[in-house]
Amino acid sequence: MSTALQIASLGSGSNGNATIVDDGETCLLIDLGFSVKETEKRLRRIGKVPQDIDAILVTHEHADHIHGVAPFARKYHPPVYITPGSHNPQKMGLMPKVHHVNIHRKFTIGSLEVEPVPVPHDSAEPCQYLVTANEIKIGLLTDLGHVTPFVVQQYRCCEILLLECNHDLAMLANGPYPYKLKQRVGGNQGHLNNEQAAGLLKSMQLDRLEHLVLMHISEKNNKSSLAVDAVKQVLYGWTGKMHIADQSAGFDWITCKLKK
Numbered sequence: 281m282s283t284a285l286q287i288a289s290l291g292s293g294s295n296g297n298a299t300i301v302d303d304g305e306t307c308l309l310i311d312l313g314f315s316v317k318e319t320e321k322r323l324r325r326i327g328k329v330p331q332d333i334d335a336i337l338v339t340h341e342h343a344d345h346i347h348g349v350a351p352f353a354r355k356y357h358p359p360v361y362i363t364p365g366s367h368n369p370q371k372m373g374l375m376p377k378v379h380h381v382n383i384h385r386k387f388t389i390g391s392l393e394v395e396p397v398p399v400p401h402d403s404a405e406p407c408q409y410l411v412t413a414n415e416i417k418i419g420l421l422t423d424l425g426h427v428t429p430f431v432v433q434q435y436r437c438c439e440i441l442l443l444e445c446n447h448d449l450a451m452l453a454n455g456p457y458p459y460k461l462k463q464r465v466g467g468n469q470g471h472l473n474n475e476q477a478a479g480l481l482k483s484m485q486l487d488r489l490e491h492l493v494l495m496h497i498s499e500k501n502n503k504s505s506l507a508v509d510a511v512k513q514v515l516y517g518w519t520g521k522m523h524i525a526d527q528s529a530g531f532d533w534i535t536c537k538l539k540k
């Protein structure tokens with residue numbers, strides 16, 4: 281029986297995402313936006329080899345989440361879990377083992393329980409994931425345009441929350457993106473801004489939250505200091521630890537001890 285749940289990121293942002301969850305028995309990769317070579321390099325950095333990956337979970341088909349999924353699966357053969365809407369076999373090409381995720385149903389991969397959560401994002405069938413091992417719950421929540429009541433309900437109780445703080449509203453408005461892209465990113469099916477992220481935290485059971493990681497921070501439309509300032513406003517008295525995920529380094533292992 282494993283004793284700790286660990287999580288790390290190989291990188292987070294619009295140039296590539298990959299998150300690893302490992303309870304000592306089962307090692308999951310959630311999304312893979314990097315080439316196989318880059319992934320091998322980044323795995324080495326956190327003390328893993330590609331053969332350690334038991335399965336890949338996919339949130340949606342945007343390139344920053346899916347670019348390396350099929351090539352990695354062809355080379356190392358982990359099964360890929362993906363919603364039917366996100367899975368375009370013509371585009372992705374053959375993969376040795378594909379499981380279609382029912383977005384409304386929990387399932388297990390080895391020792392981990394996985395719960396998909398549908399989110400509003402401009403892709404075919406996007407979802408985010410809650411992963412639980414021995415009552416420790418990790419919530420991954422990026423790539424959504426707004427926080428729905430269902431998201432609030434599902435993410436209320438987590439020990440570790442990986443939360444998108446994509447942009448600062450003023451930086452996006454005054455930034456270099458063309459008008460249409462600003463509309464997309466800031467829209468209802470785009471990405472969470474710092475205030476929206478803070479809004480979700482307000483509705484959470486904070487005494488249960490041990491680690492908060494600020495994720496998918498835009499390099500052009502945000503600064504980590506602005507994201508931290510925004511969420512701190514609603515974290516008064518909170519005693520957990522805050523972490524920042526960045527594009528090149530992701531974040532190093534965060535460990536949560538299992539309860540039984």
Ligand SMILES: [Zn+2]
Pocket residue numbers: 293294297342344345423496
């Ligand atoms: Zn993304």
Ligand SMILES: [Zn+2]
Pocket residue numbers: 340342401403423
């Ligand atoms: Zn996306």
